[in-house]
Amino acid sequence: MSSPLVALTVAGTDSGGAAGVAADLTTFAALGAHGACAVTAVTAQDTVGVRRVVPLSADDVRAQIDAVLEDLPVAVVKTGMLGSAEVAAVVTDLPPGLPLVVDPVLVATSGAELGDAAVVAAYRDHVLARGTVVTPNFDEALRLTGAGPADPREDVALALHALGPAVVLTGGDAEAPTCRDVVVDARGRVRTVEHAAVPTTNDHGTGCTFAAALAVHLASGADLIDAATAAHTFVAAALRTSADWRLGRGRGPVAHTFTPARHNPPTQEK
Ligand SMILES: Nc1ncnc2c1ncn2[C@@H]1O[C@H](COP(=O)(O)OP(=O)(O)O)[C@@H](O)[C@H]1O
Numbered sequence: 001m002s003s004p005l006v007a008l009t010v011a012g013t014d015s016g017g018a019a020g021v022a023a024d025l026t027t028f029a030a031l032g033a034h035g036a037c038a039v040t041a042v043t044a045q046d047t048v049g050v051r052r053v054v055p056l057s058a059d060d061v062r063a064q065i066d067a068v069l070e071d072l073p074v075a076v077v078k079t080g081m082l083g084s085a086e087v088a089a090v091v092t093d094l095p096p097g098l099p100l101v102v103d104p105v106l107v108a109t110s111g112a113e114l115g116d117a118a119v120v121a122a123y124r125d126h127v128l129a130r131g132t133v134v135t136p137n138f139d140e141a142l143r144l145t146g147a148g149p150a151d152p153r154e155d156v157a158l159a160l161h162a163l164g165p166a167v168v169l170t171g172g173d174a175e176a177p178t179c180r181d182v183v184v185d186a187r188g189r190v191r192t193v194e195h196a197a198v199p200t201t202n203d204h205g206t207g208c209t210f211a212a213a214l215a216v217h218l219a220s221g222a223d224l225i226d227a228a229t230a231a232h233t234f235v236a237a238a239l240r241t242s243a244d245w246r247l248g249r250g251r252g253p254v255a256h257t258f259t260p261a262r263h264n265p266p267t268q269e270k
């Protein structure tokens with residue numbers, strides 16, 4: 001008997017279905033995993049911007065996580081928007097040994113704040129130390145480390161690694177010739193993953209999609225560089241799929257419905 005690999009996302013909702021819990025669950029499904037979720041905040045959001053954020057309490061989030069962990073054999077947890085330092089503390093209390101992919105969501109592409117100074121402090125003080133791997137974009141990495149925009153990306157990634165986790169510093173840029181992610185593994189070895197950039201404006205949700213795909217590949221047994229390469233390839237293929245879409249008035253959703261390997265879903269023993 002086997003069961004599908006189970007991945008749990010702890011994240012906010014995006015009513016437009018591009019980022020957050022929608023991206024995570026769709027990506028888990030596209031990669032053949034069963035997705036569970038603990039919602040941290042409800043956002044009224046579309047392809048143009050974030051209109052309203054309604055945070056849930058730490059008790060609300062803990063109750064969802066407990067319900068999932070007490071019933072399902074969760075192989076990996078992925079976090080997105082946490083929304084408050086109190087919810088960040090709940091994540092830090094996850095059972096030791098459970099792999100944790102931390103996507104430190106602080107700002108939406110539209111510019112909306114999704115994490116304040118207290119959330120940044122919580123990441124720095126305890127969430128990153130609990131994380132297996134952290135997946136910031138460059139802006140998030142600067143906020144978390146206090147580094148400046150002129151600092152080399154490798155140095156910024158190593159500064160994050162000094163706070164505890166392995167790192168994938170993502171480098172999405174639809175207008176650049178290539179997108180280059182800097183990977184620092186648990187032992188501090190630095191590698192890069194680079195692909196031609198997909199020219200598109202439909203890239204809302206790429207960070208969430210990348211981190212969710214990374215979580216499934218890590219839980220399936222891939223090492224960090226292979227998992228990051230596979231996740232990057234998945235996002236690029238999804239971006240190519242959505243490149244011609246006309247969906248919404250702003251930056252449209254990345255196609256996390258893209259399904260590369262549904263015929264061979266990952267399984268787990270428990
Ligand atoms: N236009 C693009 N073409 C190819 N890959 C991309 C593109 N945009 C982002 N990516 C990839 O998607 C992943 C998420 O990166 P990024 O866009 O930096 O996250 P975020 O949405 O948090 O800013 C990374 O692997 C990055 O290289």
Ligand SMILES: Cc1ncc(COP(=O)(O)OP(=O)(O)O)c(N)n1
Nearest residue numbers: 012019020108109204205206207208
């Ligand atoms: C509820 C919610 N969570 C996360 C994000 C940010 O999404 P992300 O994929 O990191 O980046 P963009 O979508 O902004 O490229 C969000 N907007 N909402």
